[in-house]
Amino acid sequence: MKIEPGTRAVVTGASSGIGRALAAALAHRGAQVGLLARSLRELEALADALPGLHVALPCDVGDAAAVQAATDRFVAEAGGVDLVVANAGLTHYRPVATQPLGEIEQMTRVNWLGTVYTVHAALPHLLGARRGHIVVVSSGAGLRSFPGAAAYGATKAAQRGFSTALRHELHGTGVSVTTVYPGEIATALHDHEHERMPAWYQSGSARPATTLAAKIVKAVERDRRELYYPPEVRLLGAVNGVSPTLADRMLHRLRGASAAPRLH
Numbered sequence: 001m002k003i004e005p006g007t008r009a010v011v012t013g014a015s016s017g018i019g020r021a022l023a024a025a026l027a028h029r030g031a032q033v034g035l036l037a038r039s040l041r042e043l044e045a046l047a048d049a050l051p052g053l054h055v056a057l058p059c060d061v062g063d064a065a066a067v068q069a070a071t072d073r074f075v076a077e078a079g080g081v082d083l084v085v086a087n088a089g090l091t092h093y094r095p096v097a098t099q100p101l102g103e104i105e106q107m108t109r110v111n112w113l114g115t116v117y118t119v120h121a122a123l124p125h126l127l128g129a130r131r132g133h134i135v136v137v138s139s140g141a142g143l144r145s146f147p148g149a150a151a152y153g154a155t156k157a158a159q160r161g162f163s164t165a166l167r168h169e170l171h172g173t174g175v176s177v178t179t180v181y182p183g184e185i186a187t188a189l190h191d192h193e194h195e196r197m198p199a200w201y202q203s204g205s206a207r208p209a210t211t212l213a214a215k216i217v218k219a220v221e222r223d224r225r226e227l228y229y230p231p232e233v234r235l236l237g238a239v240n241g242v243s244p245t246l247a248d249r250m251l252h253r254l255r256g257a258s259a260a261p262r263l264h
């Protein structure tokens with residue numbers, strides 16, 4: 001699907017980081033963007049700053065009825081929707097043994113159910129138009145989750161399973177799906193938990209969200225099944241799929257013992 005003037009897109013998590021960078025990339029290509037997140041003020045400021053006319057959609061993606069209402073409102077205002085990006089998410093990195101259940105439930109509601117609600121709300125519109133594209137922003141943690149990210153990784157793996165099957169289910173409908181697996185991207189995602197992030201995290205170098213956003217636009221236009229950025233994420237996923245032991249050894253060597261404390 002070409003991104004051009006007239007393209008109508010909804011991006012969740014548009015107030016910050018990857019979603020914000022993607023909303024900007026789409027707007028600069030002439031798309032009209034439904035900017036969905038909880039922070040209305042951020043969304044309105046972004047809508048004003050971007051070229052073109054955009055719609056601020058204040059909404060909690062963990063609330064199915066609110067997501068449906070926001071999607072329907074965008075469709076009514078824009079006259080339809082062509083591209084839907086399920087990107088909103090959050091993390092709480094902590095060992096399972098000490099992690100409050102509330103944090104696990106929140107990640108499940110926002111990252112996983114939020115994706116389901118976003119896709120479910122948009123699908124009838126996309127299928128009715130017999131064209132469109134869905135992007136699901138998962139994570140490298142959905143391919144091989146690191147210590148501290150058991151629950152977060154599980155929500156990202158759930159997105160992976162969901163979008164993989166969905167792409168096949170939608171075969172022949174004119175609607176397609178791309179799953180995105182980012183590695184470490186420079187955003188506000190871990191701002192609230194920097195001090196307690198494990199040593200492996202401190203040894204990494206985060207990539208710019210703007211580069212990932214440009215790659216997502218390209219992946220949609222080329223109808224790519226998957227996008228891995230940086231490309232090492234794909235290698236990690238492939239090695240882990242063939243031999244988790246080999247992946248552990250690789251990570252132990254490259255990112256230190258905290259990335260893979262057990263080598264058997």
Ligand SMILES: NC(=O)c1ccc[n+]([C@@H]2O[C@H](COP(=O)([O-])OP(=O)(O)OC[C@H]3O[C@@H](n4cnc5c(N)ncnc54)[C@H](OP(=O)(O)O)[C@@H]3O)[C@@H](O)[C@H]2O)c1
Pocket residue numbers: 012013014015016017018019036037038039042059060061062087088089090110111137138139140181182183184185186187188189190
């Ligand atoms: N940064 C990375 O290294 C990285 C790596 C792999 C995958 N990812 C994934 O990329 C996605 C975007 O994260 P980011 O890195 O751009 O983080 P970010 O800068 O913290 O942005 C997260 C976005 O999600 C929104 N959000 C959070 N909870 C929400 C809720 N309940 N309802 C609606 N919106 C909500 C936030 O807006 P409000 O607070 O205004 O609601 C914000 O716009 C996430 O799914 C994350 O798991 C990130």
